[in-house]
Amino acid sequence: MNGLSWLVWGFAGSVVLTVVMAAGQGLGLTRMSIPYLLGTWVSADRDRARVVGIFLHLMNGWLFSLVYVAAFHVWGGSAWWKGALIGLVHASFVLSVALPALPGLHPRMASETEGPTPVRLLEPPGFLALHYGVQTPVAVMVGHLAFGIILGTFYRPLG
Amino acid sequence: MMAQAQISDHAAIGDGRSVALVSKDGSVDWLCWPRFDSPSVFAALLDGERGGAWRVAPAGAFGTTRRYLDGTNVLETTFHTATGTAVLTDAMTYGGGVTLRPAHELLRRVACTGGSLLVDARFEPRPDYGRVAGRVRAGGVLGAKVEGLRGELTLRSGVDHVASSDGALTARFCLRAGEHADFSLCWDDEAPAVLLPLGDAARARLDATVSAWRAWAGAMRYRGEFEGQVRRSALVMKLLSCAPSGALLAAPTTSLPERVGGDLNWDYRYCWLRDAAFATRAYFALGYLEEGRAFCEWLLNATRLTLPQVRVVYDEYGQPLPRERALWHLSGYWGSRPVRVGNAASEQLQLDTYGEVIDALFQLLMGAGRIDRTMQKLLRELGHFVAEHWREPDRGIWEVRGAPKHYTHSRVLCWTALDRLVRLSEAGLLERLPVQRLAAERDAIREEVEARGFDEALFSYTQAYGEQTVDASLLLLPWYGYAAPDSPRMAGTWRRLRERLEPEPGLIYRNEESFPAGEGAFGICAFWAAEFLARGGGSRDEARALFQHALESANELGLFAEECAPGSRSALGNYPQAYTHVGLINAACALSEARA
Numbered sequence: 001m002n003g004l005s006w007l008v009w010g011f012a013g014s015v016v017l018t019v020v021m022a023a024g025q026g027l028g029l030t031r032m033s034i035p036y037l038l039g040t041w042v043s044a045d046r047d048r049a050r051v052v053g054i055f056l057h058l059m060n061g062w063l064f065s066l067v068y069v070a071a072f073h074v075w076g077g078s079a080w081w082k083g084a085l086i087g088l089v090h091a092s093f094v095l096s097v098a099l100p101a102l103p104g105l106h107p108r109m110a111s112e113t114e115g116p117t118p119v120r121l122l123e124p125p126g127f128l129a130l131h132y133g134v135q136t137p138v139a140v141m142v143g144h145l146a147f148g149i150i151l152g153t154f155y156r157p158l159g
Numbered sequence: 160m161m162a163q164a165q166i167s168d169h170a171a172i173g174d175g176r177s178v179a180l181v182s183k184d185g186s187v188d189w190l191c192w193p194r195f196d197s198p199s200v201f202a203a204l205l206d207g208e209r210g211g212a213w214r215v216a217p218a219g220a221f222g223t224t225r226r227y228l229d230g231t232n233v234l235e236t237t238f239h240t241a242t243g244t245a246v247l248t249d250a251m252t253y254g255g256g257v258t259l260r261p262a263h264e265l266l267r268r269v270a271c272t273g274g275s276l277l278v279d280a281r282f283e284p285r286p287d288y289g290r291v292a293g294r295v296r297a298g299g300v301l302g303a304k305v306e307g308l309r310g311e312l313t314l315r316s317g318v319d320h321v322a323s324s325d326g327a328l329t330a331r332f333c334l335r336a337g338e339h340a341d342f343s344l345c346w347d348d349e350a351p352a353v354l355l356p357l358g359d360a361a362r363a364r365l366d367a368t369v370s371a372w373r374a375w376a377g378a379m380r381y382r383g384e385f386e387g388q389v390r391r392s393a394l395v396m397k398l399l400s401c402a403p404s405g406a407l408l409a410a411p412t413t414s415l416p417e418r419v420g421g422d423l424n425w426d427y428r429y430c431w432l433r434d435a436a437f438a439t440r441a442y443f444a445l446g447y448l449e450e451g452r453a454f455c456e457w458l459l460n461a462t463r464l465t466l467p468q469v470r471v472v473y474d475e476y477g478q479p480l481p482r483e484r485a486l487w488h489l490s491g492y493w494g495s496r497p498v499r500v501g502n503a504a505s506e507q508l509q510l511d512t513y514g515e516v517i518d519a520l521f522q523l524l525m526g527a528g529r530i531d532r533t534m535q536k537l538l539r540e541l542g543h544f545v546a547e548h549w550r551e552p553d554r555g556i557w558e559v560r561g562a563p564k565h566y567t568h569s570r571v572l573c574w575t576a577l578d579r580l581v582r583l584s585e586a587g588l589l590e591r592l593p594v595q596r597l598a599a600e601r602d603a604i605r606e607e608v609e610a611r612g613f614d615e616a617l618f619s620y621t622q623a624y625g626e627q628t629v630d631a632s633l634l635l636l637p638w639y640g641y642a643a644p645d646s647p648r649m650a651g652t653w654r655r656l657r658e659r660l661e662p663e664p665g666l667i668y669r670n671e672e673s674f675p676a677g678e679g680a681f682g683i684c685a686f687w688a689a690e691f692l693a694r695g696g697g698s699r700d701e702a703r704a705l706f707q708h709a710l711e712s713a714n715e716l717g718l719f720a721e722e723c724a725p726g727s728r729s730a731l732g733n734y735p736q737a738y739t740h741v742g743l744i745n746a747a748c749a750l751s752e753a754r755a
Contacts, residue, residue: 025349028309030350031309031310031311031347031348031349031350031352032349032350032351033349033350036349036350036351037350037351040259040351044258044259045258045259046258046259046260108259109351110301110354112299112300112301113299113300114300115299115300115301115354115356116301116315116354116355116356117356118356118360121259121353121354121355121356122259122351122352122353122354123301123311123313123347123350123351123352123353123354124301124351125350125351129350131304131350131351132350132351133350134306136350
């Protein structure tokens with residue numbers, strides 16, 4: 001594994017993913033803010049949560065890029081289309097499995113069946129995160145495709 | 160279809176970032192989220208059919224009394240029916256022990272205090288000035304959501320609602336003595352949205368909101384004869400102050416008409432620089448130094464990008480206004496069309512604005528002891544602009560949309576601008592100012608105003624050079640230190656003003672064009688007159704009598720609109736109007752200082 005290449009392009013992919021999601025918010029495609037979603041895991045202070053969340057999201061991106069890199073090695077090398085394909089699977093998993101399961105893990109997220117309480121106030125994402133806007137799946141998909149394409153295009157295994 | 164209520168039938172509640180107007184019959188008839196100048200969520204005030212409203216009130220006939228909880232902007236409406244009594248409490252909340260908060264919450268609690276009664280709730284959001292038929296989707300315990308918006312609007316309630324065929328959510332429920340029901344409407348710009356709990360947690364938010372308002376109102380320094388009215392006015396100012404930026408909005412509404420059925424309908428959800436000096440003085444007089452400084456900071460920030468010219472009006476974050484446009488799909492307040500959003504006045508040249516801005520900064524800086532380099536640069540640039548341009552005609556204080564004129568008031572404000580700069584320089588606070596040149600220009604303005612802005616035959620200052628009409632803004636000449644209030648020329652001007660602009664005690668028209676235009680009397684002009692008298696233009700008793708008559712233009716909650724119709728005293732124009740309340744505060748302070 002090329003550690004430096006992973007560090008650089010894993011980070012770059014995470015930054016682009018964050019920017020794409022923020023652009024999706026700005027363009028009215030989705031209300032979902034992944035930094036805010038992650039940050040409220042550790043802080044109930046809205047502004048602090050957003051800052052902490054950016055850091056957590058970048059760390060997450062780095063961590064997930066390891067999976068991409070591992071897949072490239074097993075798959076006989078990297079290519080933009082391989083990155084895109086893994087990104088597609090990644091986004092589908094996030095939308096259909098990870099986000100709907102979040103109320104069971106997130107300490108401040110309300111459940112669809114129990115409603116908010118004074119300590120669990122955040123709206124759950126629902127299936128495909130549609131509660132955060134009907135075009136949220138599109139924004140998530142585009143972001144992860146960009147993430148995968150960056151890694152697939154620029155990550156170079158050693159030798 | 161909802162019937163339209165009168166302007167003064169409404170009370171204002173808010174959270175420092177937005178304001179809602181609630182009618183006597185428990186209907187939220189106006190609400191713009193997330194900002195003061197955002198498109199409306201409810202606008203029944205401007206179109207009872209298409210605007211949308213949120214009503215909570217007894218089913219059947221009822222009578223109403225209402226009040227603000229003492230020292231707060233929390234509204235309490237009491238409904239009296241044949242079978243029982245209920246109290247509806249309305250507030251935009253903040254605090255409450257829960258730090259994770261939505262961007263906005265409008266909390267409504269209806270509680271039965273005697274007997275029993277049936278209550279109807281009807282939630283009918285019509286976002287974007289009624290252009291979007293808000294699709295309301297039931298969401299079980301997480302509340303109903305309005306879809307199709309940039310943000311998320313969620314209604315949570317302790318009672319079950321059903322969707323009606325017209326897209327509204329309705330509920331009918333019975334309350335017995337001691338029972339209550341909560342309704343919480345929240346707005347969030349991003350997801351996941353924060354959904355607030357009801358029950359005890361809602362009570363805690365309400366209590367925290369009441370405490371916060373009382374703590375703020377309790378810090379007021381004024382202790383005089385009109386303490387209640389001044390406190391209410393201070394609370395209105397705070398309601399219209401944008402908490403994040405410090406800007407003071409003229410009013411939270413658009414297109415409430417200056418003439419019912421007419422087209423004098425303007426968007427006032429912005430901040431006019433002209434009123435800066437009045438507002439700063441009111442803040443400082445009441446002891447709200449932080450708000451006064453925040454407002455001056457906003458002034459600096461807003462004007463920085465357009466120097467040396469300043470715009471007449473900016474939005475709450477100091478940005479230029481959107482282009483003025485008419486919303487022809489709305490029927491307007493009692494047929495007063497068009498409804499306008501944006502404001503074309505921002506493009507006008509109004510020279511008095513420079514004097515207002517410099518005077519506001521002068522009030523701040525004379526107490527500060529030193530002026531930083533950025534501020535000095537700003538003041539110098541403004542001074543140079545005034546010195547170069549004071550001879551030009553402009554649109555004047557009333558933003559006349561016809562041909563520009565040489566307005567006397569504008570000239571006096573140019574004099575004020577240069578006078579304050581010279582005084583700052585003489586006090587050693589402002590460096591590198593061409594003092595001699597500015598002092599010479601200042602003296603030239605006075606010479607010109609005395610020669611061309613005063614009519615000997617009328618023995619009065621005039622609205623504009625060479626004209627024989629008067630204008631209420633001339634009452635401000637002593638306020639700026641231009642003329643002594645007891646000078647013969649001001650006495651003559653006051654005599655003419657009373658003859659021509661005072662239709663009844665306590666009401667003053669802004670100028671002589673108000674009659675043919677069918678406008679009402681301007682609320683702030685009566686307070687200018689009271690202050691003029693209190694500061695030496697008359698006796699304290701005269702000032703007090705006029706002030707008390709002027710107070711009669713408020714509704715029972717103490718709220719003033721921009722204007723008032725003579726005779727009926729019905730409110731006209733945007734509402735509640737910050738500057739009418741600012742005028743009240745300044746006049747009350749002047750009365751306190753005046754000797755009996």
